[in-house]
Amino acid sequence: MLYPDLFGKDPLFPKHSDFAVVFKDEVAGRGVITYRALAKGEIVARMAGYVVHEIRQHTLQLTPETHLYDPYFSGFFLHSCAPNISLNMADLIVVALRDIPANSFLYMDYAETEDVLFKQFPCSCGASNCRGWITGRKELLSGEIMQSEYLHSGRALR
Numbered sequence: 001m002l003y004p005d006l007f008g009k010d011p012l013f014p015k016h017s018d019f020a021v022v023f024k025d026e027v028a029g030r031g032v033i034t035y036r037a038l039a040k041g042e043i044v045a046r047m048a049g050y051v052v053h054e055i056r057q058h059t060l061q062l063t064p065e066t067h068l069y070d071p072y073f074s075g076f077f078l079h080s081c082a083p084n085i086s087l088n089m090a091d092l093i094v095v096a097l098r099d100i101p102a103n104s105f106l107y108m109d110y111a112e113t114e115d116v117l118f119k120q121f122p123c124s125c126g127a128s129n130c131r132g133w134i135t136g137r138k139e140l141l142s143g144e145i146m147q148s149e150y151l152h153s154g155r156a157l158r
């Protein structure tokens with residue numbers, strides 16, 4: 001198990017034989033790799049960690065006021081605008097969004113769980129729908145703020 005014993009012995013916890021936190025490159029830093037091929041829709045693993053009340057590096061949002069600090073596994077998921085996993089933060093379950101070959105990095109979309117990111121960053125995921133600049137789901141790009149103010153003002157209605 002990647003998690004220490006104090007979190008219990010959930011059979012869905014990630015095992016060292018299946019997953020590892022490994023260095024990817026200077027830009028991305030560390031990520032989580034799966035040694036096992038995963039099928040679309042499959043439960044990848046269950047997450048665990050410490051509940052904290054502030055956003056840190058390696059936290060995932062549980063509720064607007066609480067965050068899961070997981071320095072063993074899920075805190076190292078890399079971002080992609082075309083993710084291969086989805087996180088259910090209510091049940092702490094990671095699900096495969098597509099078939100994932102063995103020895104692949106696991107990629108989530110940070111905007112799926114986070115209202116606000118610890119740090120916004122430029123994305124180089126290479127997806128055709130790459131957003132270019134990654135923010136939390138409640139942090140708007142300046143262009144989006146302008147557009148939404150424009151719409152709310154009624155000036156867009158002709």
Ligand SMILES: [Zn+2]
Nearest residue numbers: 081123125130
């Ligand atoms: Zn991207």
